Amino acid sequence: MKTEKKKLEASRRDLMRQLKRIGPVIGDTVVVVQRKCGKESCACHRNGPKHPAMFVTWKEKGKSRALYVPRGKEAEVRRWAENHKALRALIRRITEVQKRIIRLRED
Secondary structure, eight states: OHHHHHHHHHHHHHHHHHHHHOOOOOOSEEEEEEEOOSOTTSGGGGTOOOEEEEEEEEEETTEEEEEEEOGGGHHHHHHHHHHHHHHHHHHHHHHHHHHHHHHSOOO
16 A cells, blocks of 8 residues: 555656646637738738638636737747646646545555
8 A cells, every 4th residue: 555655646746747847828718710801902801811810718707708819929829728738637637646645545
């Protein structure tokens, strides 16, 4: 039992170290939509192809909100969203280890 607990505690320490390495996160939804630009002379105003635009969306007091992501920040915001997914997965793994530690019998 003690060796099992030591293994679980070592696993938890490793997961906690991984937790420290996760960078900035954004937990909201990142979406890319096709939109018309502001130039009247652009083909997108005459049924041509539209331009991709990234937004971060979330709910606030029951209402949907959206924040435009400038082109220069798109890659960074995507990384933040990926970091959030990694964080959630890591939290699930830590939770499972914690549950296993709780279930161990103390002799």
